[in-house]
Amino acid sequence: VSEAAVLRDILAVLGTRPGVQVGIGDDTAVLAADPPLLVAHDMLVEDVHFRWTTHAWADVGHAALAVNLSDIAAMGGEPIAAVVGLASPMGALRSAQVREFYGAMEDLAKLSGCSIIGGDISRARETVVGVTVIGRMPAGLAPVLRSGARPGQLVCVTGRLGRSAAGRLVLNDPPARARPHDAELVAAHKRPEPRLAAGVTLARAGASAMMDISDGLCLDAERMALASGVCITIDLERVPIGAGVSAVAIDAGIDAAEFASTGGEDYELLVTVDPDLVPRVGLDLVSVGTVSAGEPGLVTLRHGRPVQLTRLGWDHVG
Amino acid sequence: VSEAAVLRDILAVLGTRPGVQVGIGDDTAVLAADPPLLVAHDMLVEDVHFRWTTHAWADVGHAALAVNLSDIAAMGGEPIAAVVGLASPMGALRSAQVREFYGAMEDLAKLSGCSIIGGDISRARETVVGVTVIGRMPAGLAPVLRSGARPGQLVCVTGRLGRSAAGRLVLNDPPARARPHDAELVAAHKRPEPRLAAGVTLARAGASAMMDISDGLCLDAERMALASGVCITIDLERVPIGAGVSAVAIDAGIDAAEFASTGGEDYELLVTVDPDLVPRVGLDLVSVGTVSAGEPGLVTLRHGRPVQLTRLGWDHVG
Numbered sequence: 001v002s003e004a005a006v007l008r009d010i011l012a013v014l015g016t017r018p019g020v021q022v023g024i025g026d027d028t029a030v031l032a033a034d035p036p037l038l039v040a041h042d043m044l045v046e047d048v049h050f051r052w053t054t055h056a057w058a059d060v061g062h063a064a065l066a067v068n069l070s071d072i073a074a075m076g077g078e079p080i081a082a083v084v085g086l087a088s089p090m091g092a093l094r095s096a097q098v099r100e101f102y103g104a105m106e107d108l109a110k111l112s113g114c115s116i117i118g119g120d121i122s123r124a125r126e127t128v129v130g131v132t133v134i135g136r137m138p139a140g141l142a143p144v145l146r147s148g149a150r151p152g153q154l155v156c157v158t159g160r161l162g163r164s165a166a167g168r169l170v171l172n173d174p175p176a177r178a179r180p181h182d183a184e185l186v187a188a189h190k191r192p193e194p195r196l197a198a199g200v201t202l203a204r205a206g207a208s209a210m211m212d213i214s215d216g217l218c219l220d221a222e223r224m225a226l227a228s229g230v231c232i233t234i235d236l237e238r239v240p241i242g243a244g245v246s247a248v249a250i251d252a253g254i255d256a257a258e259f260a261s262t263g264g265e266d267y268e269l270l271v272t273v274d275p276d277l278v279p280r281v282g283l284d285l286v287s288v289g290t291v292s293a294g295e296p297g298l299v300t301l302r303h304g305r306p307v308q309l310t311r312l313g314w315d316h317v318g
Numbered sequence: 319v320s321e322a323a324v325l326r327d328i329l330a331v332l333g334t335r336p337g338v339q340v341g342i343g344d345d346t347a348v349l350a351a352d353p354p355l356l357v358a359h360d361m362l363v364e365d366v367h368f369r370w371t372t373h374a375w376a377d378v379g380h381a382a383l384a385v386n387l388s389d390i391a392a393m394g395g396e397p398i399a400a401v402v403g404l405a406s407p408m409g410a411l412r413s414a415q416v417r418e419f420y421g422a423m424e425d426l427a428k429l430s431g432c433s434i435i436g437g438d439i440s441r442a443r444e445t446v447v448g449v450t451v452i453g454r455m456p457a458g459l460a461p462v463l464r465s466g467a468r469p470g471q472l473v474c475v476t477g478r479l480g481r482s483a484a485g486r487l488v489l490n491d492p493p494a495r496a497r498p499h500d501a502e503l504v505a506a507h508k509r510p511e512p513r514l515a516a517g518v519t520l521a522r523a524g525a526s527a528m529m530d531i532s533d534g535l536c537l538d539a540e541r542m543a544l545a546s547g548v549c550i551t552i553d554l555e556r557v558p559i560g561a562g563v564s565a566v567a568i569d570a571g572i573d574a575a576e577f578a579s580t581g582g583e584d585y586e587l588l589v590t591v592d593p594d595l596v597p598r599v600g601l602d603l604v605s606v607g608t609v610s611a612g613e614p615g616l617v618t619l620r621h622g623r624p625v626q627l628t629r630l631g632w633d634h635v636g
Contacts, residue, residue: 016433017428028436029435040401041448048441095327099330115332117349122367125365126443130403132401134349
């Protein structure tokens with residue numbers, strides 16, 4: 001079973017009624033309002049998205065909110081409020097852990113200008129955290145969808161990739177001797193930072209398509225190419241790689257550029273823009289590829305020459 | 319660990335920022351907007367809220383949306399949209415089950431005038447369903463909170479209680495010979511019907527406090543009394559009991575009125591109103607008690623004479 005297969009079954013039975021501007025399939029849904037309302041819902045599941053052997057309650061709380069804020073960022077929006085569902089073995093849950101979990105969320109909510117306004121708690125055999133964030137577009141801006149990429153545009157990313165994936169490797173298979181950047185890579189993995197300010201800047205500057213990189217640059221680029229009905233070529237040599245990522249990839253026997261382009265959980269923004277926008281947008285935006293016409297959804301990878309990867313990114317269903 | 323104790327820890331660390339009209343503690347949160355926005359989030363957890371030995375995927379899908387719509391009803395609001403998180407052992411999940419689950423939600427969404435606009439799916443060891451519903455107040459109406467009950471008012475309920483709890487007993491411990499109402503009690507348990515129309519009618523008619531009966535009339539009345547800073551007296555003899563509930567309770571050796579008042583998952587509305595409202599509201603509203611001044615949160619139960627129950631309702635944490 002793949003995520004895409006389940007999604008097809010879901011879409012086959014759901015209808016939408018008036019008031020829904022964007023339904024399933026983008027980083028957030030969009031409800032018609034003035035300004036438009038954005039709704040994101042992402043879960044973190046024990047042993048799928050995190051492990052108690054390596055993650056603290058504060059890490060899980062932070063990440064559960066951050067990945068949803070990242071979806072709001074990917075539309076160019078601003079978060080308003082979040083609700084939190086926590087299913088967990090409650091018999092083992094101490095007061096300090098509850099405060100640590102919600103406290104880390106509160107810190108990030110405060111920093112992001114939103115409030116945690118409700119939710120639900122239940123006992124369960126394993127921990128599942130579900131967060132819904134409601135946001136809105138800044139006045140006068142339309143949400144930036146995945147479907148707006150146009151031939152002739154550049155494919156760009158914010159920030160440097162592979163840090164979270166490298167941090168995951170360090171956590172799960174600690175090296176005999178710690179490398180200089182290991183600690184910050186682990187922090188990047190445990191505490192992703194949603195690119196809210198960059199998202200608004202890019203929406204305002206006229207980005208044509210945008211999404212966050214959650215499952216790996218290559219897989220997410222494929223989703224954008226499908227939604228936009230275009231081809232995307234990614235030049236792996238141009239992918240900006242985070243400090244310390246190459247050392248971790250090399251020690252694991254993996255090509256660093258491939259590792260950074262498929263590792264996932266970067267929570268940087270993947271965006272398409274007209275070529276003249278890059279120098280004037282005032283962000284550290286790196287062009288990693290191009291949009292062209294052709295078979296919708298085709299992603300071509302180049303690493304000097306055309307390459308094929310066996311895995312483009314992460315699937316949290318299969 | 320009790321639900322109330324975890325809630326205290328959560329409230330201790332959370333702050334709210336402008337734009338939040340009602341935070342944690344009512345049936346939904348309320349965001350300041352014109353009209354005000356309502357946000358509800360409730361989870362269903364395998365072996366806590368349902369069992370695969372007795373529930374089909376369609377039952378779980380229906381119920382997960384229904385309990386959230388019931389929260390919208392309890393504010394007097396109208397649902398707009400829902401997002402759905404599904405964590406489940408995906409390897410065992412067949413296409414037909416996915417369609418059954420989302421199809422049942424779609425049926426209820428359509429009936430309720432809202433759309434399922436997004437969500438998340440992940441593999442997990444057990445099934446956890448989290449649903450967030452966003453609603454709004456009808457033009458000109460303010461949300462009806464739990465905190466508005468005033469001394470001298472009547473405590474009323476919509477519908478007849480105990481049907482879901484009786485259905486749960488029938489499901490978990492089937493009788494040797496089926497009684498006449500058993501099948502409809504099981505249906506009431508598996509497929510709760512949110513009282514959306516009644517909620518709007520009561521808000522429009524001037525109900526002072528409202529909530530849905532999810533954990534048992536007595537426990538929910540205690541929550542209302544605490545939120546409103548009043549005493550509530552419930553007269554168990556006046557509690558309207560669903561058809562067939564007494565037979566199930568008697569066979570289980572439980573007093574029928576106590577059973578109907580503590581069984582939970584009724585998803586009827588508990589409401590306080592001025593005495594003159596009951597005959598003119600145009601609903602089958604039954605007065606079961608009174609509001610008085612005194613020790614905030616004190617609930618007195620009468621069954622002919624004052625009685626004390628060892629358990630007022632359900633706690634999904636402890």
